[in-house]
Amino acid sequence: MEINFECKKCRCIFDCDIGDVSLPENSDRPSFEKKIICPTCGERSMDEMLLTELGQSQLTEATIDFEADYIDGGSGHGKWLIGFGMMGKSYLISYLRWCF
Numbered sequence: 001m002e003i004n005f006e007c008k009k010c011r012c013i014f015d016c017d018i019g020d021v022s023l024p025e026n027s028d029r030p031s032f033e034k035k036i037i038c039p040t041c042g043e044r045s046m047d048e049m050l051l052t053e054l055g056q057s058q059l060t061e062a063t064i065d066f067e068a069d070y071i072d073g074g075s076g077h078g079k080w081l082i083g084f085g086m087m088g089k090s091y092l093i094s095y096l097r098w099c100f
Contacts, residue, residue, distance in 0.1 A: 002058070
């Protein structure tokens with residue numbers, strides 16, 4: 001997975017292959033499989049980097065799950081159960097009523 005970063009030191013904006021992304025349960029920060037390497041400064045820590053707008057979208061895409069289940073209510077009526085989650089931890093957002 002590539003994420004777009006900005007180096008705080010040199011202000012270089014670049015894409016970096018960080019491998020797989022995980023969200024440890026005991027942390028509010030993502031964990032990357034590979035190191036962040038600035039093309040100008042070399043290896044950098046997460047505290048030495050900024051996520052660009054594109055990088056924020058890429059990280060969100062890498063960590064969000066989407067689930068949809070149809071619950072048949074009979075007589076042509078039913079409900080869609082829509083859930084969003086972070087790395088498989090689903091949270092119920094809403095029930096949507098759907099009529100044919």
